[in-house]
Amino acid sequence: KNEVEQSPQNLTAQEGEFITINCSYSVGISALHWLQQHPGGGIVSLFMLSSGKKKHGRLIATINIQEKHSSLHITASHPRDSAVYICAVRWTSGSRLTFGEGTQLTVNP
Amino acid sequence: DTEVTQTPKHLVMGMTNKKSLKCEQHMGHRAMYWYKQKAKKPPELMFVYSYEKLSINESVPSRFSPECPNSSLLNLHLHALQPEDSALYLCASSQEGSGNQPQHFGDGTRLSIL
Numbered sequence: 001k002n003e004v005e006q007s008p009q010n011l012t013a014q015e016g017e018f019i020t021i022n023c024s025y026s027v028g029i030s031a032l033h034w035l036q037q038h039p040g041g042g043i044v045s046l047f048m049l050s051s052g053k054k055k056h057g058r059l060i061a062t063i064n065i066q067e068k069h070s071s072l073h074i075t076a077s078h079p080r081d082s083a084v085y086i087c088a089v090r091w092t093s094g095s096r097l098t099f100g101e102g103t104q105l106t107v108n109p
Numbered sequence: 110d111t112e113v114t115q116t117p118k119h120l121v122m123g124m125t126n127k128k129s130l131k132c133e134q135h136m137g138h139r140a141m142y143w144y145k146q147k148a149k150k151p152p153e154l155m156f157v158y159s160y161e162k163l164s165i166n167e168s169v170p171s172r173f174s175p176e177c178p179n180s181s182l183l184n185l186h187l188h189a190l191q192p193e194d195s196a197l198y199l200c201a202s203s204q205e206g207s208g209n210q211p212q213h214f215g216d217g218t219r220l221s222i223l
Contacts, residue, residue: 043152
């Protein structure tokens with residue numbers, strides 16, 4: 001069964017801390033997406049990657065294809081980073097996205 | 110502001126009502142999606158339209174009826190819904206439907222069935 005697992009499920013941090021959220025998947029993929037969902041419901045696409053590393057502001061996403069693992073890092077975290085972060089993959093054999101269960105991040109001031 | 114606009118933002122309806130959810134994008138994207146999301150769960154794909162043709166229907170009950178009148182618009186017609194259909198309904202679009210392009214999401218319609 002094709003699966004996407006995220007860890008941790010919940011994460012609480014103090015403002016300024018470095019944060020890492022992990023995503024593991026079971027078989028080959030052609031693309032991995034990191035998404036952010038705020039309490040209001042809207043989803044923002046943060047990164048799409050198939051190899052290496054991408055950086056945007058304080059956010060960094062990495063992927064290791066051999067280990068079937070991706071990480072999302074947030075440097076100098078801020079309360080406005082509080083949201084659910086979702087990993088989603090497109091398997092090599094299909095076109096739809098499979099979503100992880102999400103990581104609820106809370107950054108306290 | 111999101112580039113994918115969904116209306117209404119909130120909808121409360123009875124089980125016998127007929128209503129429609131609307132989604133609009135002007136990015137020239139040729140793939141559009143409907144997702145259903147229950148609380149504290151990831152989005153579940155319902156339908157995919159590619160070049161205005163229905164390409165994926167994830168065995169969604171017929172009380173949900175999608176429609177793509179043109180490349181910028183996507184509707185979801187609702188009829189005789191059940192209380193368990195209460196959820197956040199998200200629309201998304203991408204340049205094409207291969208899964209290798211970022212999907213742009215709307216803010217969703219929060220639907221409550223009485």
